[in-house]
Amino acid sequence: MSNSGYPIIEESNKLFQRASKIMFPVTQTMAKGPSQYVNGVAPKYIKRAKDGHVWDVDGNEYIDYNMGIGPISLGYNYKVVDDAIIAQLKDGITFSLMHPLEVELSELIHEIIPNAEGIRIAKTGAEVCSAAVRASRAFTGRSKVVCCGYHGWHDWYIGTTSRAEGIPQEVRELTATFEYNNIESLKSKLTEDVACVILEPFIFEAPKNDFLREVQKLCKANGSLLIFDEMWTGFRVAIGGAQEYFGITPDLAVYSKAFANGMPIALLTGRKDVLQHFERDVFFYSTFGGEALSMAAAIATINEMRTKNVPQELAATGKKLKDGYNALAAKYELASITACTGFDCRTIITFNASAGDPLIMKSFVQQEMIKRGILWGGFHNVCFTHTQEDIDMTLKAYDEVLPLLADGLKKNELAFLLRGKPVEAVFRKVGDVQKSFNEKAVLK
Ligand SMILES: Cc1ncc(COP(=O)(O)O)c(C=O)c1O
Known part of the structure; x- marks a missing residue:
């Protein structure tokens, strides 16, 4: 044996x-x-x-x-969440019109996440990161992005790493990186063509010298939007994520992972005036965006997280x-x-x-x-x-x-x-x- x-x-x-x-x-x-x-x-x-x-x-x-x-x-295999999935399964998974759970989940997120004046629901982390970047570009009329952390497999981000084959040089040049807890490294990248700064509020190292607030100040002064990538921090460090934990409200934030106990779902939250661009010429739609089993799981998971x-x-x-x-x-x-x-x-x-x-x-x-x-x-x-x-x-x-x-x-x-x-x-x-x-x- x-x-x-x-x-x-x-x-x-x-x-x-x-x-x-x-x-x-x-x-x-x-x-x-x-x-x-x-x-x-x-x-x-x-x-x-x-x-x-x-x-x-x-x-x-x-x-x-x-x-x-x-x-x-x-x-x-957490019973409360699995029961919610099974109950929804009896009614169906994906439908031909919008589903009431989209409204219910969005109201819950609006109540919990400090910056959630508006909410979009999607499937993966990379997807909502890219949507946040695109909305920032549309809102500011600028093209450059500055990032710190990991933000998924899409071109605008992965072009900054060593696994960038297949991504045109022109695209790679639009994104720069900066170092966590090094405010000077951000200053040197924050030119007037930067649409947004996206970062994980923390990975493992804690912010020092009010780092996150300093980042926010620099973004404001430069007219760039601040995006928190809360894939790991969201619903984990506090229900309302790092925004709630540190008392800092970014313009946009993105979430996935912890809030549906294993079901594939992601969120983009943020300022109404930015998100409203999605109603016009910024395109962000997908077949499975409003899939119901994941939304049922998300609501059950979040409620359980709050209660317990x-x-x-x-x-x-x-x-x-x-x-x-x-x-x-x-x-x-x-x-x-x-x-x-x-x-x-x-x-x-x-x-x-x-x-x-x-x-x-x-x-x-x-x-x-x-x-x-x-x-x-x-x-x-x-x-x-x-x-x-x-x-x-x-x-x-x-x-x-x-x-x-x-x-x-x-x-x-x-x-x-x-x-x-x-x-x-x-x-x-x-x-x-x-x-x-x-x-x-x-x-x-
Ligand atoms: C901070 C962060 N952003 C974005 C992503 C990308 O999410 P996904 O793998 O769901 O596309 C991840 C994935 O681990 C992540 O940790």
């Missing part, structure tokens, strides 16, 4: 072989694909899940800290993992080499390059965590139904794995201890964005 304690992943490997013949690449979501997991050790396909746990196609069970790469905020104060619970669970990890790193004299950082609701484990190759260290920890029943990608994306038992088991695993890391580093043999190809970085170059970005970008 056992493979020296590592899970047997025969069915995963068989599926992967079939996929490799016809799927280029085999994955639709980078963070779920083989480049992000130690080959030969990690499972490749998950079949089912419940609460904070997943089961792979070979029947192995893991505690999951990836949570569908963000959307699973309440937990897998889910952001507070996520922070409490995340803090236990963060503090626990850092205490263990100190116990094994690894505090200068590895740390768990970020806002409590979603943290990252970093490895210091001065001690060795961070991707080798990450791969080794992943391999050993998987052996101990934890599907580990270097993050704690916690959900509402991760239990105290899950946390205890995770910290117990760290308590076993970190001394192995320390020993492997001391003997300089980590790379030899890896049982497969290590994990890879997503981008070789990401413009000016902060250094944790490459690890963060692994999430796509």
Whole structure:
């Protein structure tokens, strides 16, 4: 049954072989694909899940800290949300006219999100980011964009990274990047042809020196719109997202992931005078924009989050993992080499390059965590139904794995201890964005 304690992943490997013949690449979501997991050790396909746990196609069970790469905020198979989806399914999925849930969801968002004078509903994060950029260009009559963070696969953004093949040079030149917490780096890019500044309010590093307010001031003075990309912060750091948490109201904001517990839906919120351009010559429509199962899931998820104060619970669970990890790193004299950082609701484990190759260290920890029943990608994306038992088991695993890391580093043999190809970085170059970005970008 056992493979020296590592899970047997025969069915995963068989599926992967079939996929490799016809799927280029085999994955639709980078963070779920083989480049992000130690080959030969990690499972490749998950079949089912419940609460904070997943089961792979070979029947192995893991505690999951990836949570569908963000959307699973309440937990897998969460009854209240699933019941809402099932009830809507009985009435239908997609219709030939508008659906009442579009109005109901928009009213709920209008009540919760500070800047939501107006709301658009769509399917994916990249889509609403692009819509926000287009609306900003129409509103200002300008063409340039300045960004900080990850904003999806569309041309205007991905042209700033090393994976920009297929994007015309003329398009690439329209977008510049700036560095988080470095206001001077924004100033130097903020020319009078900039339509908008789009940024993630935070990734893992907290804003310093009133950074977000300073960004807002600069945008106002320059006549550029400010867009918050709240894909990760929205409904997680507070129900009303980073806007509510920091008390800063951007002109536009975009949301996806956490607010529908796994269903595909995204939102653009913002100033009425900007959004009204969509009623005229700015085009942003799609077949599945008002698909009803996702809207039913969103309403049920948001109501549950409000009733149970889910952001507070996520922070409490995340803090236990963060503090626990850092205490263990100190116990094994690894505090200068590895740390768990970020806002409590979603943290990252970093490895210091001065001690060795961070991707080798990450791969080794992943391999050993998987052996101990934890599907580990270097993050704690916690959900509402991760239990105290899950946390205890995770910290117990760290308590076993970190001394192995320390020993492997001391003997300089980590790379030899890896049982497969290590994990890879997503981008070789990401413009000016902060250094944790490459690890963060692994999430796509
Ligand atoms: C901050 C941020 N913006 C935009 C996106 C793109 O969203 P999607 O993958 O749904 O297109 C992501 C995806 O992870 C994201 O994290």
